[in-house]
Amino acid sequence: MSDAVMSLAGDFDLAGRDQWMELVEQVLRGAPFDKKLVSTTYDGIRVQPLYTGADHAGDAGLPGVAPFTRGSRVVGGAWQVRQAHSRATGNGAVRDDLGGGADAIELHIEGETSREELDDLLEGVPPTVPIMLAPGSEAAIWHLVDIWDNRGVARDEALGGFGMDPRDPAVAEAVANTLNLNYRNVLVAAVNGAGLADQGASEAQELAGSLADGVAYLRACEQAGLDLAMAADRLEFRYAAGVDQFLTIAKLRAGRRLWARVTQACGIEPAAQRQHAVTSGAMMSRRDPWVNMIRTTVACFAAAAGGADAITVSPYDSAIGVPDPLGLRIARNTQLLLREESHIHEVIDPSGGSYYIESLTDALTTTAWGLFQELEAGASLAELIEAAHQARSRDVATRRLPLTGVSEFPDLDEPAVDRPPVASDPGLRRLAEPFEALRDAAEAGPSRPTAFLASLGSIAVHTARTAFSANLLAAGGIDAVGGDGYDTPEEAATAWTASGTPIAVVCSSDEMYEEHAAAAVAALKEAGCSYVLLAGRPDDRWGADDYIHMGCNALAALGAVHDRLGL
Template sequence: MTVPPEDVATSPREPFAPAAGFPAAERDQWRELVKGVLRKSGAATEDTPLAEVEGLLTRRTYDGIPIGPLYTADDTVDARPGLAPRVREVKPEGEGLAAWDVRQRHAHPDPAAAKEAILADLENGVTSVWLTLGEAGLPVAALADVLEKVHLDVAPVVLDAGPHTAEAAEAFLALVARRGRERRALGVLGADPLGLAARTGTPGDLEAAAALAVRCTREFPGIRAFVVDATPYHDAGGSDAEELGAAVATGVAYLRAMTDAGLTVAEAFEQIEFRYAATADQFATIAKLRAARRLWDRVAEVCGLNGARSEAGPVVQRQHAVTSAPMMTRHDPWVNMLRTTVACFGAAVGGADAVTVEPFDLRLGLPDAFSRRIARNTQTLLLEESSLARVVDPAGGSWFVERLTEDLAQAAWEWFTEIEKNGRMAEALASGMVAGRIAATWERRRKDIARRKAPLTGVSEFPNLEERLPERAPAPQPPGGGLPRVFYAQDFEALRDRCDAHAAATGERPKVFLATLGPIAVHTARATFAANLFQAGGIATVTGEPGDFAASGAKVACICSSDKLYADQAADAARTLKEAGAVRVWLAGKGSYDGVDATIFAGCDAVETLRTTLRDLGVAE
């Protein structure tokens, strides 16, 4: 062993270049290597041009945005912290570099229970309260009592009262007035007339909401009147660009109403907070929030605020991110903790000003103390232990994120301008233009879910038929009548519910017999695949050789083995199964064989396969 000289620690440092001595890598070299791999899989041939290699690995989002396999400096976008186009915003001094408001939602209809839960949250890390009022939550008349011990100048209160917005706003402002104007109350009154139209089909009073904004500006400077809630478009199955474009169109409509009511443009901008959905696709969430700021910066620039013409300070969109409702599942709800953690991470990295993590038992009913604790501690962990609040725009400079942000902003701007050209947001909602476009997106997403191209852990993949769901009190149902509310797992859950009801009525789950051929090493992979697929619909599986079918008590069978054994044994196995009474014989894999009725394989329509199987098994709808 050679010992370094004694003066090595004090010698001048030389620049350390990890790539020194290696030739510069060219993109075509990478393409050539990738092409070699794709040739082995059959996805490419020797004649495939190098220029087409990346396209073979590129997928597109529901907005048509390409997601490539490789990003380089050529994909970067000029964006610096604190400067236009505001995708990398720095929080005001005193709020920390990137700290966000931990906002918990409360919708318990019992005022006493809600009051207790709110105080417990505020004592344990929550920094603001989001209240659902009216038929979907707390009685408006109970607002003052519920907020009795809440310090309104420290913990902002956000109202969500739907058709009761005017009544709830008056109650809240009266409470603030009684406590004394010297206490600068903070909050958002939640006026969202167009969001109400999206939810219920009946718009709110835009002029009254604008008048409320004037009142807040003149008398209650710490309170905003408007919320642009974009989650109805997400909850209906819409894409990220559709959510953003609708939000911008709604925000512009509110700006027009407020300036018509007498506010300056700058004052009008200050009266709006935006609400977006954060999903388990962390990069999409990060890019969506960054793109939203870019879009609103452009609106402000057109209005004469941001940009070279502006003499005032910059206008920055205030964002509230809430974890997605459609991504939550009723079955295996514990996985929702993982989904909301990733979504919260994406919201934080994307720069949200306030974040709400919905409890994991959202789909089961009213959350209990444990699920609320997990929800708020998810944020505390990311804030304190993961130190996400110590960095400005952690994703900034990522070529992929910068490119995705720009592409998403462009797609959203096109949707916004289309809405404007077709009569603006109110008309686009009333005419069905928005609903039609979002419905088309939902159908594409729904097909991907059915084919398990968009897998749902614990539901469409790796279901647990022995799980025991926690019991929760029923939650009030939100008003409907407008855009639908969808859940990504709904088709699989409907099938699972049918089987659960059948098991409760008969004492036994419907089942499918997995007829395995050859040694265990040969059939295990496809038998596991088949079991996973059928169990996703709530159907139990029994495994054995074809001759064991009659004793299994099943009516449907699925042959599982390798393609090589199928060629020699599939037809005989199918005949044996049919003679033993099988009403349908599936085969795990592809190909046509005598006696086999249909096949299941990766990418097949699992939902339709399960519906067919339940009909064969006589399971009631």
């Protein structure tokens, strides 16, 4: 076949960035480019709307090869489907997961446990199944070793991990013990970067904090006289996978680059970082929990595309309490569908070569390495995380970071989902909690609180702000009544009186406000309304008690309404 036939773009002139910018400026019509089309991550990384080869230096290695690919420790190149269980889910759920296609079990055992309890939880589990102890489960380690011995599991065939904190000086001794006992396929320590993310850490902070813990582990092993290459091979990094699929993919790719840099500096052959991705606990909601299925699916896809060695998907109802069989099955099948039917694992480094993801990986690597150096010099990771958490919380409050089913499109008539309670994780800061607290307060009384929508004009005139107001009020558990559209302020005030609610929200267009806003607010107050809001930007001419609009602090506005309602 000739080159002319193969050249698909041969009849077109090459377009450059300048030509693209000319078209963009026509669409923006004078609006600032950076404000409209450029976003910034919580690490200060600017995300552009367009990337080209000029945006990526390409000096960190080639896509599809180390350090961008998973560690090749998993048979067939597929990631390990690792399901999380605890005392609450029980042995039946463990066996159901394994029978349904899970590859490994991760046990979250808080506090003290007995050998008998652990033995009962693992009853019927084949010896070939990897048993991972979650970070913080040190009490169960030697019980697990005893169970393996009593079940006749050869030490060089035992599979799993002890999940010890790599910052604990005793971890080096545990590494030595596993080497001496010939548990060559058992991981000793787990760096819990996901725990930092659940506290509010940004992506680069999670990477830098996990890197610092990994280095502390290597130092402890070196001081104990252990072979560093062998010690590094007993370490696993646990990262959070969130709903921003591109940031998650780039974070996992950056994590492998950073760890390769550390091991190389330690004189070890650059080793592939063992990565365990868990769907973010911070993104899960108790309200409209079915949306969690979408969140975890996106996160799981990103973790797989980012090259995680193992993935754990949280059940959709895990933020409410003990997951039910449906929640566990959906969590497991989310992975199996992506692996066995979508075959994501069969594409090596699927995001490699994307100028956007390559550039984002570069930026995260550089930023995280700088933060890691600051931590090594004595900077406080807790203070950095708190600042990132506050920034993200402001975006949640203003709905710049929308939470579907919680701060946006809440369903006040959603059926209740009840689950047996579980002990809450004191380090977990779920993004939805502030709005959920408002919903809980609103539903604590004998009846649902209401607010009246004093909509002025025809549907075409008021519907945008009427719908906006009803949606915002629902995020606080408040039912909107009225909103039919009134021809005069007096009609709106009369309708408010009949509604029986102490709150009113004036809704209409800017043009209608110029003529009727002040009169509508005055009419409502004269009728006895003690708290009048107006849907629109603050304007002292209208005389409203407060204003709600796109970008306002929705949590503060709803809190004020709650106060007026005595909730």
